[in-house]
Amino acid sequence: MINKFAIASALTAAATLSHAGVIVSAQSVSILVGAPGVGDIVSTYDTYGLLDDYVSGETDFDTYMASNPLHVADFDISDGGTTYYYEWFSEYGNPAATVSYDLGSVQQTLGMALWNEDANGIGKLNVLGSVDGTTWTTLASNITPTNHAFNTDYGADVLSWGTTSARYIKLEMSACPAGGSWIGCSIGEVAFNVSPVPEPSSLAMTGLGLGLMGWVAASRRRKQA
Secondary structure, eight states: OOHHHHHHHHHHHHGGGGGGEEEEEEEEEEEEEEEEEEEOOGTTTSSSBBBSOTTTTBBHHHHHTTOOOOBBSSSEEEEETTTEEEEEEETTTTOOOOEEEEEEEOOOOOEEEEEESSSSSSSSSEEESSSSSSSSSEEEEEEEOOOOOOTSOOOOOOEEEEEEEEEEEEEEESSSOSSSSSSSSSEEEEEEEOEEEEOOOOOOHHHHHHHHHHHHHHHHHHHHH
16 A cells, blocks of 8 residues: 555655755955945945845745845945945946855855945846856846935845856946946845755655655556566
8 A cells, every 4th residue: 555645755855955045145255347446345245234134044035035125225334433334336437347256165046136226336237157266157147237216225136047056156247327426336235046955854854755755656566567
């Protein structure tokens, strides 16, 4: 007799490898074109300017983005004589800039969120991925990010692509400004959508489930013989 509950458990275990992605921050960033600029490039991935934080590597990407998390419109804030930056602007005079974010290790990337800065922003955007920082694959091209209203807290554009292994995500920005008077590009925040790494227990359960399904199939063949 075939145990239907065993089959259901096997299928559930196998499905754990295909659940939604999680949102992650970059670990570092390099300015390839447009350095040094003004503000702090680290501010574009440290969640400091977001009104609702996420937990990198844990928060579900789709659920978080569905809540329409906003980025503050302010460029900086002074506290006790120290200035803290929320955004980054590339060096004045060049309507193009390029930055490369390092995720810290090779990840199965699914997409990203871009909070396009309100006062200036990005006119056109290409996104490329690489596992080694040398050979690049185009993930999204000729994107026109949302041109947000000036001095208003702003939401994110969500970009999606097929599952692609990458450690580095490069943003090639051009046609800047998108709205302001600063001749250069600007970023509010970025965050990335990656497939979560299954827990060892999940992998074991999946293997057990697949093995069980194989046993059920073999049992059927024996009965039919």
